[in-house]
Amino acid sequence: QKEVEQDPGPLSVPEGAIVSLNCTYSNSAFQYFMWYRQYSRKGPELLMYTYSSGNKEDGRFTAQVDKSSKYISLFIRDSQPSDSATYLCAAFGNQFYFGTGTSLTVIP
Amino acid sequence: KAGVTQTPRYLIKTRGQQVTLSCSPISGHRSVSWYQQTPGQGLQFLFEYFSETQRNKGNFPGRFSGRQFSNSRSEMNVSTLELGDSALYLCASSLLGTGTGSTDTQYFGPGTRLTVL
Numbered sequence: 001q002k003e004v005e006q007d008p009g010p011l012s013v014p015e016g017a018i019v020s021l022n023c024t025y026s027n028s029a030f031q032y033f034m035w036y037r038q039y040s041r042k043g044p045e046l047l048m049y050t051y052s053s054g055n056k057e058d059g060r061f062t063a064q065v066d067k068s069s070k071y072i073s074l075f076i077r078d079s080q081p082s083d084s085a086t087y088l089c090a091a092f093g094n095q096f097y098f099g100t101g102t103s104l105t106v107i108p
Numbered sequence: 109k110a111g112v113t114q115t116p117r118y119l120i121k122t123r124g125q126q127v128t129l130s131c132s133p134i135s136g137h138r139s140v141s142w143y144q145q146t147p148g149q150g151l152q153f154l155f156e157y158f159s160e161t162q163r164n165k166g167n168f169p170g171r172f173s174g175r176q177f178s179n180s181r182s183e184m185n186v187s188t189l190e191l192g193d194s195a196l197y198l199c200a201s202s203l204l205g206t207g208t209g210s211t212d213t214q215y216f217g218p219g220t221r222l223t224v225l
Contacts, residue, residue, distance in 0.1 A: 006150075032211055043112070043198050043216030044151070088151060092211045095164050096141070100150035 003027055004091050006099025015108050019076040023089035023099045026070065032092035033065050035074045037085045038101065044088055048074065079106045110135065112201050112217035120223045126187040129220045131199035133180050139163075139205025140182040141214065142174055145196040157182055158205045186222075194224045 006023040013019055021035075031052055036044035048063035050056045056063045064073040072089050086101040113132045121127050133140050141164075142154040153166035157176035176182045180201075186193055200214040 036216075041218070043200075043218050045216065046213055049213065090151075092206070095153045095156070095166060095206065096143075096151075096211070096214075097153070098143075098151035100148075 001026055002099075003093075003097035004089060004099045006089055006102055008100055008102060010103040010105065012105045012107060013079055015079060015081060015106055017079050017106075019074075019079050019083070019104060019106075021074040021076075021087050021089070021102050021104070023072040024070055025072065025091045025097070027091070027093055028067070028070065030091040030093050030097075033063070033072050034090040034092070035061075035063055035072075036088040036090060036098075038088060039085045047087075079104075081106045081108050112199060112215055114197075114199055114217040114220050116220060117218065118221045118223075120225065121189050122225050123189055123191060125189050126185065127189060127222060129184045129186075129197055129199075129222075131182045131184070131201075131217060133182070133199075133201030134215055137201035137203055137215075138180055139202045140176055140180065141200045141202075141205070142182070142184050143198045143200065144168070145198055145219070146194075151198070154184070156205055164206060189224045191224050194222060196221050 004025045033050045035048040038044040053067045060077045062075040088101045089099040115130045139158045141156040156164040160176045171187045174184045196219040198219045200216045202214045
């Protein structure tokens with residue numbers, strides 16, 4: 001079992017939709033959780049960084065961590081075609097563990 | 109401020125050969141981590157260097173090795189290449205990297221695409 005599991009999708013939504021991306025993790029000791037966005041032929045870039053449980057909002061993006069169920073979520077409001085990318089969740093214990101990524105396409 | 113740079117961007121090798129990849133971190137960053145990215149396994153941690161010392165290591169065979177220089181630039185070497193080593197190799201830099209149970213923000217380079225024939 002991988003430390004962080006992520007539904008690979010692909011996910012295709014119309015412009016303006018609310019997108020929900022989800023991951024689960026196995027190690028209750030993880031305290032730091034991240035979401036990265038990766039465009040084709042580029043390295044991942046950090047979107048959101050959360051410590052422990054709770055919500056964090058940044059513009060159209062909201063990251064949510066539920067430590068009781070070991071669940072990590074990223075919500076994108078008013079999705080735009082420029083949001084089309086692969087989204088990676090990650091958790092940090094003694095090292096970084098990444099999900100395999102969810103490919104998102106936002107259709108104009 | 110310049111971002112993380114990796115050279116070369118693309119590389120084709122044959123089985124049994126060895127390869128060296130290079131990473132220049134963001135100026136002032138002392139930590140460099142290396143990752144392997146494949147469609148099936150996703151991003152997997154290889155190792156982290158901080159101030160020329162390997163601080164952490166993932167679950168990869170000894171054919172994968174690295175080093176860091178005094179200017180924080182890092183190299184990764186893979187010996188006796190196998191077909192399964194074909195992947196995107198990413199390096200990430202951060203100011204302080206990972207400490208005991210904590211971490212700071214990583215910035216990724218564009219990666220080196222390695223193809224093993």
